[in-house]
Amino acid sequence: MLVNKRLLQLTKGNRVRLAGVTALLFTATASYWVQAWFLAHALAALVGLMQGTANPDGGPGGPLLTPLAGVLACGMARLVLLQFHARLAGTLGSAVRLELRRSLAERLLQPDRLRDTSDRSGARRLALSEGVDGVDNYISNYIPHAFQLQLVVPLLLLWIAWFNPMLAGALFLAVAVAVGAPKLWGKVLSARGQRHWDSYEALSADFLEALQGMRTLKILHAVPRIRDKLNRRSQELHRATVSTMRTSLVDTALADLGIQAGMLAAAALAAYSVLNPGSTPAATPATTYFLLMLASEVFRPVRDLARQWHAGYLGLSALGSIDAAGGTSQTTPARKAPFRHEPGAAVGLPExxxxxxxxxxxxxxxxxxxxxxxxxxxxxxxxxxxxxxxxxxxxxxxxxxxxxxxxxxxxxxxxxxxxxxxxxxxxxxxxxxxxxxxxxxxxxxxxxxxxxxxxxxxxxxxxxxxxxxxxxxxxxxxxxxxxxxxxxxxxxxxxxxxxxxxxxxxxxxxxxxxxxxxxxxxxxxxxxxxxxxxxxxxxxxxxxxxxxxxxxxxxxxxxxxxxxxxxx
Ligand SMILES: Nc1ncnc2c1ncn2[C@@H]1O[C@H](COP(=O)(O)OP(=O)(O)OP(=O)(O)O)[C@@H](O)[C@H]1O
The missing domain is CATH 3.40.50.300 (P-loop containing nucleotide triphosphate hydrolases)
Structure with a gap:
């Protein structure tokens, strides 16, 4: 639902790598939950020690040692997992990039494509460079994060519901706002993203052509006109960039609103559970702390995905350009016809x-x-x-x-x-x-x-x-x-x-x-x-x-x- 099907299709042949990247990401995220569990117990033990209710058998600070060691171990394990994740994501990205570039180059070099009068080298160059890089980013970064969100959030909400159904319900609503509200805005965002890409493509094509034809332009005194045209293109690109950034700000604000509302609801319900010990099935101090932390973990995948916003938007915008580079070609009109001649035009008369x-x-x-x-x-x-x-x-x-x-x-x-x-x-x-x-x-x-x-x-x-x-x-x-x-x-x-x-x-x-x-x-x-x-x-x-x-x-x-x- 959060992933573009066409871009997902491009992972064909690299599905195992994609599954590996997603699994490593998921495991790294899960390490936060285990860490939260240890941390919650460490906090409960600390409060117990301060109140003098902790079990003294562990010696001074004894009940604290095991959970703190657990917290440390989780942190270390996550570092290792994220290293592997980054490496595998890099391998996945470069595999997709190489394959896509190879197939695009092959299609662009077909004789019918070479004769295609609508093709512009600058546009194709952009598709082959920034376009393919955008797709790489989308596949190696955005897609695993989107999958993670769809997997992790329901799982966590179920887990929380087992402890506290009311809290799970409130969090569900907050996640729906954080993920769903920007989706309402998504059409505007993708339209603006496309406009941004189109402006970039036009500037890139014009610029390359101006460079290729510079000698001719100079000889025929057309450089100032081309300079003005490039300036106009560059201003269009600037306007499109600013408008995209504005839209993305609104997008981020809507997601943040959902996250903040969810966090507030979680804190309020946790406080309520602490003040009313009998209100929930398992309201020990450790579970209350754990629930509070777990509630914040529900929003981690949402925040992570929001951080991949640029990768997602670039990959989506590049799709049209990549399609055009690999799409069907047009044929040139036949031009063989009778030859005729008319006299030239009059100009000034030098001697x-x-x-x-x-x-x-x-x-x-x-x-x-x-x-x-x-x-x-x-x-x-x-x-x-x-x-x-x-x-x-x-x-x-x-x-x-x-x-x-x-x-x-x-x-x-x-x-x-x-x-x-x-x-x-x-x-x-x-x-x-x-x-x-x-x-x-x-x-x-x-x-x-x-x-x-x-x-x-x-x-x-x-x-x-x-x-x-x-x-x-x-x-x-x-x-x-x-x-x-x-x-x-x-x-x-x-x-x-x-x-x-x-x-x-x-x-x-x-x-x-x-x-x-x-x-x-x-x-x-x-x-x-x-x-x-x-x-x-x-x-x-x-x-x-x-x-x-x-x-x-x-x-x-x-x-x-x-x-x-x-x-x-
Ligand atoms: N940029 C340059 N630096 C140094 N020598 C040059 C340069 N350009 C041309 N020459 C030399 O100047 C001479 C004249 O070259 P030019 O290109 O004008 O000849 P041309 O009659 O136009 O030749 P062609 O019919 O092969 O085009 C040649 O000896 C050439 O090697």
């Missing part, structure tokens, strides 16, 4: 980008990557940058982007220094965020209209391919649900939405077949009417499609002999 005697090397020990290199790139023509591997093409892009600073020389646009805000870029490692195509676009261009988004999709030949959902097509993390070529074109489309006078592309057709490459290059030639477009290119068709080809070699940039392609 030229100029490098003048630019020199750069990574350190004074390294060779020059660029040495007094000069070049001028104009709007209106698609420019390709070629050169052997290691000749410095990526370094030149990093210099244009402002990630690196030239050791000498200048980079200007229309007579003024080039700044990062002039540039949008499509790198080879472009990152697509989980969510819809529209969300990916809005992230870098919040003001872009529907028409504009459709326009850039068409410019890269994706308008037809993304049917039937179009801009609402869902993307898995890092573009895992689309082909390499579609990912590359989506990244180009996204960069086109960022209205900047310079567009840099690192091998924009590397993942495309010849036909698609031709379409994209035609689109880029059109885009180049309004922007300065510079692409790193190796493939012959990309070089052939370019209006101008510049070669990089030995730190210098020079025009290629490559004949200009008039048409694709």
């Amino acid at each position: 030229s980008l100029r490098l003048e005697d630019v020199s750069f090397r990574y350190s004074s020990e390294d060779p020059w990557v660029l040495h007094n290199a000069s070049a001028e790139f104009h709007r209106g023509s698609l420019i390709a940058l070629a050169g052997p591997s290691g000749s410095g093409k990526s370094t030149l892009f990093d210099l244009l982007l402002g990630f690196l600073n030239p050791d000498s020389g200048s980079i200007t646009m229309d007579g003024r220094p080039l700044v990062p805000a002039d540039i949008s870029v499509v790198s080879q490692r472009s990152y697509l965020f989980p969510g819809t195509v529209r969300e990916n676009f809005s992230m870098v261009a919040p003001a872009a209209t529907e028409g504009r988004m459709q326009h850039v999709l068409a410019a890269v030949g994706l308008a037809g391919e993304l049917q039937p959902d179009g801009l609402d097509t869902r993307l898995a993390e890092a573009g895992g649900s689309v082909s390499g070529g579609q990912l590359q074109r989506l990244a180009i489309a996204r960069a086109l939405l960022v209205d900047r006078p310079v567009l840099l592309l690192d091998e924009p057709t590397s993942a495309l077949n010849q036909q698609l490459a031709a379409h994209v290059l035609t689109g880029l030639r059109e885009v180049a009417r309004d922007r300065i477009v510079l692409m790193i290119a190796h493939r012959p068709e990309a070089l052939a499609a370019a209006d101008t080809v510049l070669r990089m070699d030995a730190g210098t940039l020079y025009p290629s002999n490559q004949p200009k392609a008039a048409q694709l």
Whole structure:
């Protein structure tokens, strides 16, 4: 009744360990009762000694020695029992944790799950880490305590009823309040616990994605927006945490109310028995003390379980997330459709980008990557940058982007220094965020209209391919649900939405077949009417499609002999 069935099912295969943990807990608790019995007799003997009614045969303090030795022995035995309990609970927890992580990881790595567009790594990471830890806590700590409560309390109440039925009745009522009242509150608590977990999951997923996509976010100048989003998530989590803590305070207060009421009733009835020796069947001083202590023992499992509140709440909240991690997968929509092309969108009109005697090397020990290199790139023509591997093409892009600073020389646009805000870029490692195509676009261009988004999709030949959902097509993390070529074109489309006078592309057709490459290059030639477009290119068709080809070699940039392609 106090234990969640789904979480209990997870102990399958570890039931013996669970029974062992519960038994050790129960035995440790029972040691308090035996100790109470010895203590009650020690107290009775002490009172007897003080009143001079104790049996003198035991010598001075003799009647006290046996019960006090019993009290000590119980304390020692409990220490040992609790040690064993802690060890076995640890073993149970780690067995459950390992098994759960193994099975979740196995299910998450199934090919259909890997293509699931609704999966977010941050959420799954949370399920696999904190979620599984929460379940471990629930199983190794909360469940044994809940079992103990259900076993111990009825047993103790029966025992007390044998001595004093009225006291047992009063205690039963108090336990019912202490355990039952928070249960009434339980729905609110679990709803708030769930909200807390959901906020935590959302923050965790957003945070991981922001880290993975940081380079892209920086290049596309979207870091401040993502920072604001993470701040909002973090505030939501804070509010959810505070609201859960408030609910738990009420929960604790209700349980304490029951415990205090029960203790008061026990004390009152015990006092009544002492004052009226004939009122109960066995009202010797020792049994009265024992009953008083036993009455307080009825509440020990309630208090112990309340202490496991956090473990219980965390395990329950994590359940939804664990279920989602191991649940059924969704299939991605089919996307194969006819290819079509529409012209790109108009942007501001820059004229030229100029490098003048630019020199750069990574350190004074390294060779020059660029040495007094000069070049001028104009709007209106698609420019390709070629050169052997290691000749410095990526370094030149990093210099244009402002990630690196030239050791000498200048980079200007229309007579003024080039700044990062002039540039949008499509790198080879472009990152697509989980969510819809529209969300990916809005992230870098919040003001872009529907028409504009459709326009850039068409410019890269994706308008037809993304049917039937179009801009609402869902993307898995890092573009895992689309082909390499579609990912590359989506990244180009996204960069086109960022209205900047310079567009840099690192091998924009590397993942495309010849036909698609031709379409994209035609689109880029059109885009180049309004922007300065510079692409790193190796493939012959990309070089052939370019209006101008510049070669990089030995730190210098020079025009290629490559004949200009008039048409694709
Ligand atoms: N961070 C770095 N520190 C030191 N040297 C570097 C660093 N990055 C690149 N280099 C060196 O600078 C030179 C130019 O590298 P770069 O990556 O710009 O060449 P690339 O033309 O883009 O090569 P590829 O076509 O293989 O990508 C190479 O010799 C490379 O080893």
